[in-house]
Amino acid sequence: MADKLVTIAEYMDSMQAEMAKQVLADFGIKSTLAGQYGADVLAGVLAFATVKLQVLEKDADEAKQILEDQEQGFKPGEFSEFNELGGYEEPEEQ
Numbered sequence: 001m002a003d004k005l006v007t008i009a010e011y012m013d014s015m016q017a018e019m020a021k022q023v024l025a026d027f028g029i030k031s032t033l034a035g036q037y038g039a040d041v042l043a044g045v046l047a048f049a050t051v052k053l054q055v056l057e058k059d060a061d062e063a064k065q066i067l068e069d070q071e072q073g074f075k076p077g078e079f080s081e082f083n084e085l086g087g088y089e090e091p092e093e094q
Helices: 014-026 036-042 057-073 080-084
Strands: 005-011 031-034 051-056
Touching (some): 014 031, 014 036, 014 051, 014 057, 051 057
Antiparallel strands (some): 005 051
């Protein structure tokens, strides 16, 4: 029996959805986007035009946790972990 697709997140634009999809791919979880073209065309016109990030039902809990962990790891102004890896410098206060 094939596992069914379930929606684990919705985004207002396809760029955010693509980024989330790539994060999951980096962790070995396959996903797909539903409604990305409609959301781009209808952006700003219809509030319900969203891009749905979908994974197999068996991967849903793990995928949600990965996205939640990633979201909490990249809060504005908190670049310390990224800087250790040679990333961007935090802007100096003036």
